[in-house]
Amino acid sequence: MTFQVTVTPSGRQFSCDADETILSAALRAGVGLPYGCKNGACGSCKGKMIAGQVEHGGHQQKALSESEEAQGMSLFCCAKPQSDITIEVREIQGSDEFPLKKMPSRIAKMEKLSEDVMLIALQLPANERLQYRAGQYIEFMLKDGKRRSYSMANAPHIDAQITLHVRHMPGGLFTDQVFSSMKERDILRFEGPQGSFFLREDSEKPIILLASGTGFAPIKALMEHLTDLKSSRPVTLYWGGRRPQDLYMDALCQEWAANLANFSYVPVVSGAQPEDQWTGRSGFVHQAVMADHADLSGYQVYACGAPVVVDSAKRDFVALCKLPQDEFYADSFTSEADLQSA
Structure with a gap:
């Protein structure tokens, strides 16, 4: 079953299947809802329910408390519609400017910045660049279907390569590899750009x-x-x-x-x-x-x-x-x- 989602105050609308989250449907439709982790932990995608019902999946209480939910707030990364709904949320202009891509990359450089922080520079395929806004992140797609997210540490105009700063989390599925077996010229697949963290250029505020x-x-x-x-x-x-x-x-x-x-x-x-x-x-x-x-x-x-x-x-x-x-x-x-x- 498919439901209609209306966003206020913009008035934009998009369809959302009963088994997908509102955020996933919004991103698919090119509607710029704010978001961060996409997993119910950070609270960046929180907004208000004006009409209709949703069902929330697992999430942290600090991202959406029971009292907030009782007051009509919703966490769109883990909310699935149960009817046509109207939501109130501030859309992010420009968040859908660049297409989401799945790309292979080759590790061009690995350099320890400190005892537990590694710089990784990724070389993209010839004649292909990732368009993104400074502040956004990519998700590595690991062999077992799991994903790990890292922010780009360079603005897009700086270099054709993408640089990341990876902190070692002992026992971490990905970072243990980074600090042990991973080496230059290894191939990593990722999806990006993601996230709504970037400069709002329409302001002159300090x-x-x-x-x-x-x-x-x-x-x-x-x-x-x-x-x-x-x-x-x-x-x-x-x-x-x-x-x-x-x-x-x-x-x-x-x-x-x-x-x-x-x-x-x-x-x-x-x-x-x-x-x-x-x-x-x-x-x-x-x-x-x-x-x-x-x-x-x-x-x-x-x-x-x-x-x-x-x-x-x-x-x-x-x-x-x-x-x-x-x-x-x-x-x-x-x-x-x-x-x-x-």
């Missing part, structure tokens, strides 16, 4: 970039895109890690700060040891933002990294720093463990 760990990868792509645009918007990057070595491209950020007129960089370390001789900012990275910006009402925030960092930042920036909720853009790096708990 920007806060917030990264934790390898959440720096899409933030780096955003910075390269802003530089290519010759943007005059003030940008401040806050990058947090447990130890100084977690800020594995600190030198690049310092270079940006020295050479870009409207750019500032604030590295933050939460668990420095005496041998680190750390003299910079300490504590949680989102709290460093709050200490410097008590009023975020005139800002846009782009946040990437661990779910606890992204969730805490959104909650506190909106509740305590007056950030408009619709000016917080995020890519929460949900691990397989996060998805399994959904």
Whole structure:
């Protein structure tokens, strides 16, 4: 059975089969709903049900709580229609600009950026490039049918290759291979571009970039895109890690700060040891933002990294720093463990 989905306030409509999620049907129809993990863990695709009924699959309570569901909210990545429905959600302009492709790629380069972060550069087939927006991600299609998602760490104009920053998760199906048996010239298949995390270019508001760990990868792509645009918007990057070595491209950020007129960089370390001789900012990275910006009402925030960092930042920036909720853009790096708990 097929049902009709109407999106407000845009008025766009698309069909959705009873056995597919609203998000899947929207992407198939080229309707730009916001989304991130697509697995009920991050909450990026949450919106309001105006009319009709849906049935939700497994998801995390932090992505959609029982009280939110009772108030008519829905998580479109795991909601299947039971009738014709009307939903209220802010569509993302430009998210359907580039086609979703399945492509083979060859590993052109592997380089350790730190003890547990590997740079992987992917060479695409000759005469073929992946069109994407800085900040989006790809999904590797593994042999057993499982998938793993990684953000592109370079803006599309930088290189014909795609670079990724992969953190080793001990016991991880994919990352154990990256740090043991994977080698240059291996073939990897992926699907992309995916995600609605990219720069909103119709604004002149100053920007806060917030990264934790390898959440720096899409933030780096955003910075390269802003530089290519010759943007005059003030940008401040806050990058947090447990130890100084977690800020594995600190030198690049310092270079940006020295050479870009409207750019500032604030590295933050939460668990420095005496041998680190750390003299910079300490504590949680989102709290460093709050200490410097008590009023975020005139800002846009782009946040990437661990779910606890992204969730805490959104909650506190909106509740305590007056950030408009619709000016917080995020890519929460949900691990397989996060998805399994959904």
